[in-house]
Structure formats: structure tokens, C-alpha cells
Amino acid sequence: MTEYRFPVLEVKEQLGRFKNITILTHLNPDADTIGTGLGIFNILSKDKTKRVEIVNASNMLPQYLDFLPLFEKIKHKMDFEESLIIACDCGSVDRLGFNLEGREILNIDHHESNQYYGTVNVVIPAYASASQVAYKLFKVLYPVEADAATCFYAALLSDTRYFTTSSVNQEVFEVAKELVGIGAEPTKIAFHFTQRGSLSSLRILEKALGNLNLCCEGKVATLMVTQDDIAASGARMPDMEGIVDHARSLAIVEIALFAVELENGIRISLRSKTVDVSKIAISFGGGGHKVAAGFTIKESELQESIDTILKKIIELGLLDEKKKA
Numbered sequence: 009m010t011e012y013r014f015p016v017l018e019v020k021e022q023l024g025r026f027k028n029i030t031i032l033t034h035l036n037p038d039a040d041t042i043g044t045g046l047g048i049f050n051i052l053s054k055d056k057t058k059r060v061e062i063v064n065a066s067n068m069l070p071q072y073l074d075f076l077p078l079f080e081k082i083k084h085k086m087d088f089e090e091s092l093i094i095a096c097d098c099g100s101v102d103r104l105g106f107n108l109e110g111r112e113i114l115n116i117d118h119h120e121s122n123q124y125y126g127t128v129n130v131v132i133p134a135y136a137s138a139s140q141v142a143y144k145l146f147k148v149l150y151p152v153e154a155d156a157a158t159c160f161y162a163a164l165l166s167d168t169r170y171f172t173t174s175s176v177n178q179e180v181f182e183v184a185k186e187l188v189g190i191g192a193e194p195t196k197i198a199f200h201f202t203q204r205g206s207l208s209s210l211r212i213l214e215k216a217l218g219n220l221n222l223c224c225e226g227k228v229a230t231l232m233v234t235q236d237d238i239a240a241s242g243a244r245m246p247d248m249e250g251i252v253d254h255a256r257s258l259a260i261v262e263i264a265l266f267a268v269e270l271e272n273g274i275r276i277s278l279r280s281k282t283v284d285v286s287k288i289a290i291s292f293g294g295g296g297h298k299v300a301a302g303f304t305i306k307e308s309e310l311q312e313s314i315d316t317i318l319k320k321i322i323e324l325g326l327l328d329e330k331k332k333a
């Protein structure tokens with residue numbers, strides 16, 4: 009991999025032009041967007057020349073992240089009318105959930121499918137998390153202390169599925185080492201991810217696994233939950249994070265699909281072992297990474313959506329790709 013050259017001067021100049029800063033995290037927030045946003049928020053909050061806000065357009069945040077420093081500061085509305093937008097872990101501008109027409113944006117991300125909607129874009133698809141991008145960028149601009157390091161480490165831990173994804177390499181461990189050196193506590197952070205699950209999250213997992221289906225000679229596994237399942241388990245969107253990984257854990261499965269029935273559409277999460285499922289997501293107007301992608305199909309039924317996607321998998325020749333490899 010050729011060394012990425014961070015646009016440090018451009019970012020410095022951009023930050024310098026704004027007194028007010030709005031940090032935005034994406035809809036349906038995960039630990040990477042929240043951890044990256046809060047890491048930057050902790051850093052910039054110490055800059056007395058700036059006023060900083062952190063915002064997420066969703067009504068619900070993953071509650072297990074409440075141990076992250078300044079988590080309670082996350083708002084759901086933007087108050088600054090004139091400010092620099094810092095977008096975290098977000099491939100397309102509409103996933104930020106606000107009308108940002110005419111706004112100056114610093115885009116910090118690692119999605120291959122990123123649409124470079126920023127005025128300045130710091131997008132490194134080779135990096136394992138948006139927090140890795142943010143840490144490497146901000147450590148040359150500001151001191152990074154234990155509070156920000158905790159946020160960045162939590163985001164990295166989550167997006168690498170506890171250091172198990174194909175994006176994990178020596179550099180990831182070097183960043184993790186630096187963050188721990190600064191004061192992030194691995195055991196404490198891991199505890200919040202693995203031992204604070206809600207009863208609803210286990211109940212909705214049970215429903216999803218009950219609906220397991222295998223197709224394409226077992227190479228595709230599908231899981232789904234209906235609106236009734238969601239109501240019966242009391243689950244919220246954050247309770248369903250990680251369910252799709254269970255479908256991929258099967259030995260013969262290459263592509264895993266998890267479908268959630270929403271009020272006016274179907275939310276799809278895709279995972280694969282090696283084939284490029286972002287191709288499927290992009291063809292439905294979504295985005296993501298090679299082995300983890302997602303999108304929403306409006307006004308559709310569960311089974312109908314799954315059938316359409318299975319057809320698309322065949323049309324794109326994704327399973328043949330696997331045969332060749």
C-alpha cells in the first residue's frame with residue numbers, strides 16, 4: 009500500500025476559518041461513527057477558541073456506548089447555522105440526515121463507496137475504522153488525551169469486530185498500542201461491548217435465528233425479523249447490531265443477509281467472507297465495504313426484498329466470483 013498523504017495543511021486552514029464546529033455522525037449510528045465523533049469532540053472541546061457541538065439525526069443511540077467520555081453531549085438537532093461540518097464514518101451526505109446544502113464539510117471516513125461530498129475529504133479505505141483516520145489526522149494537529157483515545161479505541165475495536173476483520177494489520181495494532189499508551193483501557197472498553205447486552209437484543213436474536221434460511225447451495229444465509237418480532241422482543245435498531253454476523257459464521261456460507269421489516273420498507277445488512285457485497289448495496293442505492301454493506305428498500309415486503317436481492321447476487325455473478333478465486 010502506498011503511503012497516504014494526509015491533507016494536514018488543508019484541514020488546518022479549514023479548521024482555522026471556523027469558530028463553530030458541528031460534528032455529525034451517521035443515521036443508524038454504530039460505535040465507529042459515535043467513537044470517531046466523540047473522539048474529535050473531546051479533542052476540540054479543549055480548544056478555547058472554538059464552540060463545538062456533536063449531533064446525530066437518529067432518535068436512538070446505542071446505549072452501551074454511554075461510557076464514552078461526553079456521550080451525554082450528543083444532541084439530535086443542529087444549533088449552529090454557520091459552522092464547519094465534520095462528517096464521521098459516513099459514505100454519503102444523505103446518511104447524515106440533515107440538509108447540508110451550501111455547508112463547508114470536512115469528510116472523515118474509510119468507506120470504499122465514499123462519495124467525496126466534503127470540501128476537504130480525508131477518506132482512507134485501507135484503514136480499519138474511521139477512528140483510525142481521525143486519530144492519525146488529529147494527532148498532528150492537537151494533543152490527543154485519554155478521553156479521546158478511549159473513543160477512538162472503542163470505534164476501532166468495534167469496526168474490526170475485536171481485531172478479526174481482513175482490515176486488521178500491523179498498523180491497526182500500532183494505532184491500538186498508541187491509544188492504549190495514551191490511556192484507553194482495553195479490558196474496560198471490551199466489557200462494555202460484550203457484557204452489557206440488553207434482554208431485547210437476545211430475544212430479537214432468537215427470533216432472527218428462528219427465521220434462518222439457506223439458499224444457493226448453502227452459500228447464502230438469510231435471517232429476518234418482522235415488525236411483530238420487533239414489537240414482541242421490545243428491540244430497537246441498536247439491539248440488532250451484529251445479528252448478521254451469526255449467519256456468516258456458518259462454514260459453507262459466503263454471503264449473509266439480515267432483513268429488518270421497518271414501518272415503510274426493509275433494512276438490509278450484508279456480510280461476506282470474501283466476495284464484494286458493496287456491489288449489491290450500491291445497486292440498491294446503499295453503500296459500505298467489500299465484506300460489510302447495507303441499504304434500505306422502500307415500500308417492499310420482507311420475502312419480496314430477499315428474493316430481489318438473491319436475484320441480484322446471481323445477476324452480478326458474485327458466487328461465480330468465489331468459484332474462480
Ligand SMILES: [Mn+2]
Pocket residue numbers: 040041097118136137138167
Ligand atoms: Mn466505520
